[in-house]
Each structure stands twice: as structure tokens, then as C-alpha cells.
Amino acid sequence: MSGTFNLAIYDAQSLAGEAVLTVLEESHLVPGVVYPLSGSEESTEPGDEATVTFKGTELDVLSALTFNYADADLLIIPAGSQVNPEVLNLAGEDGCRVVNGAIGAEAEIYLPGLSDAAKLKGLQEVAIPASPAALMLQVMKTLQNAVGIDSVNVMVNLSLAESGQKGIEELRGQTIDLLSGKPVRKQLFEQRIAFNVLPQVGDVTEGGFTSVERLIAEELVKGLDQDDLRVSATCVRVPVFFGDSLAVHLDLDRSVDEQTIRQLLTGIAGIELAAVDEMPSVETVAGKNVIVVGRIRQNPDHADQICLWIVADPVRCGAIQALAVAEILLKDFLK
Numbered sequence: 001m002s003g004t005f006n007l008a009i010y011d012a013q014s015l016a017g018e019a020v021l022t023v024l025e026e027s028h029l030v031p032g033v034v035y036p037l038s039g040s041e042e043s044t045e046p047g048d049e050a051t052v053t054f055k056g057t058e059l060d061v062l063s064a065l066t067f068n069y070a071d072a073d074l075l076i077i078p079a080g081s082q083v084n085p086e087v088l089n090l091a092g093e094d095g096c097r098v099v100n101g102a103i104g105a106e107a108e109i110y111l112p113g114l115s116d117a118a119k120l121k122g123l124q125e126v127a128i129p130a131s132p133a134a135l136m137l138q139v140m141k142t143l144q145n146a147v148g149i150d151s152v153n154v155m156v157n158l159s160l161a162e163s164g165q166k167g168i169e170e171l172r173g174q175t176i177d178l179l180s181g182k183p184v185r186k187q188l189f190e191q192r193i194a195f196n197v198l199p200q201v202g203d204v205t206e207g208g209f210t211s212v213e214r215l216i217a218e219e220l221v222k223g224l225d226q227d228d229l230r231v232s233a234t235c236v237r238v239p240v241f242f243g244d245s246l247a248v249h250l251d252l253d254r255s256v257d258e259q260t261i262r263q264l265l266t267g268i269a270g271i272e273l274a275a276v277d278e279m280p281s282v283e284t285v286a287g288k289n290v291i292v293v294g295r296i297r298q299n300p301d302h303a304d305q306i307c308l309w310i311v312a313d314p315v316r317c318g319a320i321q322a323l324a325v326a327e328i329l330l331k332d333f334l335k
Contacts (some may be wrong), residue, residue, distance in 0.1 A: 005330050007031040008072035008096070010064055010087065012040025012052045015164050016101075019319035021054050023094040023139060029330075035072055039081065067327040069094035070099060070124055074130030074326055079318030080130050080162060088125070098125040099325045103215065105130060105261035109223045113269045114141045128321045132156045132235070132244055133210060133219035135291050138251070138271055144224055146264050148253030151230035152220065155247040158201055158212075159240040160283065161315045163188060171239055189237075198237040199255045208227060209236060233334045243282025255303035256294050270320070280311050285326075287313055289320055 008022075011017045017039070022029070036059050038050045050061035065084065069075065069091045077083050079101035091098050100107055107127040114137075118127055129137060136154065143149060160167035166188050174194035174335065177184045184192050191198055202212035209217075217231035230251075267272055274280045274294030285292055295309035 005031055005073040005328070006033040006035065008035040008037055008067065008075045009302060010037050010077040010083060011074060011081050012036030012061055012077065013050065014081070015161055015168075015315050016080055016274065016318060018052065019315045019320060020076055021052060021225060021270065021322055023316070023319040029323065029327060031072075034059060036061045036065055037075075038062065039064070047082065052053075058111065063076055065090070066250040068140060069096035072096050074099065074215055074329060076103075076322050077320060078189050079134060079314070092124055095124075095293050096293060097123075097329055099128060099322050099329070100125055101128045101130050101322055103130045109139060109219065110139075110325050111137055111223060112321055112328070114138060120325075126325055127208060128318070128325055129219045129223060129319060131215040131219050132246060132314065133216045134318060134321060135310055135314060136220065136248060137223045138268060139248075139265060139293060139308065139310065140220065142264055142268060143228065143250065143252065143261070147256050149224070149226070149250055150253055151227065151232075152233070153232045153249040155217065156201075156216065156233065157181075157233040157238045157245040158195070159238065159242070159243050159314070161242045161313075162201075162237075164246075167193075168241055171241065174304055175239075193237065193239055195239060197239070201235040201237050209233070227300055240282055240317065242286040242313055244309075244314045245282055248308040248310060250306045250308070252304045252306060255298075256306065257298050257303075261296050261306055261308075270317070280309065285311050285320065287315050287316060289316060291317060293333060 009017055009020050034054050038061055051058045064087050075091050075096050076096045077100045083100045083102035096305055105127040107125040108176035109127045160171050171190045171193050174184050178194055204210055212235050213233040216233040220231050251258050272290040272292045273286055278294055280294040281294045291312040293308055293310055297307050299305035
């Protein structure tokens with residue numbers, strides 16, 4: 001698809017926004033004009049120094065609140081973003097369609113390759129997962145369709161990429177301080193992140209679960225369209241720059257062995273199965289386009305329980321999901 005559409009990217013200077021630009025450069029999509037927009041934490045009017053690079057050209061970052069959305073066919077809000085609601089209102093008023101990866105997006109979640117593309121027809125806004133649920137949904141949707149899922153228990157080890165460049169710099173700076181014997185400076189997090197694991201990601205809500213843990217549960221239920229799905233999520237922040245890892249435990253509707261699970265997950269776009277004896281880690285997936293599933297095992301005491309280990313670069317995978325949805329909208333419904 002070449003030169004037939006104009007694309008706006010919200011919070012283009014963030015890690016997630018930069019990932020969208022990078023993946024777009026590598027894809028076969030060729031927009032006519034790319035409009036990089038400011039994000040929720042940036043000033044209404046970005047300064048002259050605010051630029052991003054796309055295909056070797058510096059582009060000025062424009063204000064998301066004063067941009068004329070009629071100039072763009074599509075707006076991408078990267079996964080995990082905090083978005084000003086006024087941005088969505090402006091885009092809607094100007095007829096600009098939206099791929100919305102913002103936290104708390106109310107639109108229907110679409111899963112590339114698994115959801116029915118026909119459902120996108122006529123929609124002004126489509127959501128992609130904003131939480132680590134994005135790394136689980138393709139796997140779980142396949143298993144749900146084949147054998148049914150009663151409940152999921154997941155432990156998420158969240159990298160600093162989720163916190164953006166500030167989180168990356170905090171880990172880097174604290175690591176240098178500790179190794180240099182200097183006092184540790186804490187700015188973004190209340191506790192030290194270097195050589196530590198933080199048991200809270202997001203605000204603690206009623207009942208003790210954090211906002212991120214609740215979001216994971218909400219997006220799994222929403223993405224699988226299964227209101228009776230029972231979800232228990234624990235999310236911790238680990239001293240890793242890029243790459244999330246998830247320990248997933250599923251209660252299925254019937255007994256299924258490891259070999260059957262492997263057969264079901266074989267050939268799914270964006271999913272890579274690790275060898276039986278392979279122990280995939282975040283080191284192997286940073287900057288890669290795939291979600292790696294390994295350590296598949298059946299509970300010997302409960303044959304209907306399956307355990308999985310999932311690792312992926314969430315920033316990269318979020319950008320790929322956003323552009324996959326964008327391509328469907330642009331190809332079939334922006335004629």
C-alpha cells in the first residue's frame with residue numbers, strides 16, 4: 001500500500017511511539033504523510049526542538065490538541081499510552097479513524113489474525129491491548145477455541161520499557177551508582193529498582209490488586225469475550241531494560257497434554273514455540289517481532305491444568321499489533 005493514506009502517531013517521541021515508526025519503516029506500508037504528535041506528558045505546543053526521525057528525515061512533533069485530524073486518515077495511539085480524551089474527541093469529529101492502545105480504551109479489542117476482520121467495518125475506533133494481556137491473548141484465544149479456558153493465573157515480570165525512557169534511565173543510573181559505591185538516586189519509583197524487584201506496578205486498588213493487574217484481567221476477559229473467565233494476575237517490576245516474561249497457569253475445560261498444546265499453537269503468526277529443552281529468556285527476544293512460548297507442561301496431579309512461560313519485547317510487539325490493525329482498516333475500510 002503506497003502513498004494512499006496519511007498517518008498520525010500519538011506520543012511519537014515515547015519508546016512505544018518510536019517503535020511504531022521503526023516498524024512502519026520496516027513494513028510494506030508506505031504512508032503519504034506521517035504526522036508525529038505530542039503525548040499526554042508533553043506541552044500543548046511542542047518546542048521547535050521536538051522532532052523524530054522517519055526514513056532518515058527529521059519530522060517536527062505537532063501538538064496532539066491542535067492538530068487538524070482531517071489531514072490524517074488514521075491515528076495510532078501506541079499500546080500502553082496515557083491519552084487525553086480530547087484527542088479522541090477531535091479525531092472522531094474530523095472523521096479520523098483510531099487504532100487505540102491507550103490504557104482504559106473503551107472500544108472493542110481486535111486481535112490480528114484471530115478476530116473477524118469484518119467486525120471492523122464502519123468502526124471509527126478499534127482497541128488493541130494496552131497491558132501485558134497483549135502477550136497472552138493470541139495464545140489463549142487459540143486454546144479457548146480448541147478446548148475452552150475456565151481460569152488463568154499469571155505472574156508478569158514487567159521490564160522498565162513499560163515506564164518509557166525515564167524508567168530506562170533510572171535503572172541505568174542506579175546500577176552505575178551502586179557499582180560505583182555512590183548513594184542511589186530515586187526519582188521515578190519510591191524504591192530502588194536496580195538489583196531489586198518491586199511488587200507494585202500501578203496504584204493499589206480496593207481488594208489489594210493494582211490498577212495494572214486489574215487492567216490485565218479486564219483485557220483478557222474483553223479480548224476473549226468471556227465474562228465468566230476467572231483471572232488472577234500478579235505484576236512485578238524487574239530490573240530488565242527490555243522484554244517481559246510471564247508465568248501463565250491455565251485451568252482448561254478438559255484434559256490436554258503438552259503435545260496437543262504444541263500442535264494447537266504451531267503456525268500462529270507472531271508466535272514462536274521454543275524447543276522442549278529450550279529455556280527462552282528476555283535476552284533472546286529484545287527487539288524481535290515474536291512472542292516466544294516455552295516450558296509447556298501439564299500438571300501431573302491435575303490433567304486439565306497447563307503451565308506456560310511466555311517472553312516477548314512488549315514495545316515491539318505492541319507496535320506490530322497496531323500496524324497490523326491499521327493495515328486492515330486502511331486496506332478494506334478506507335476506500
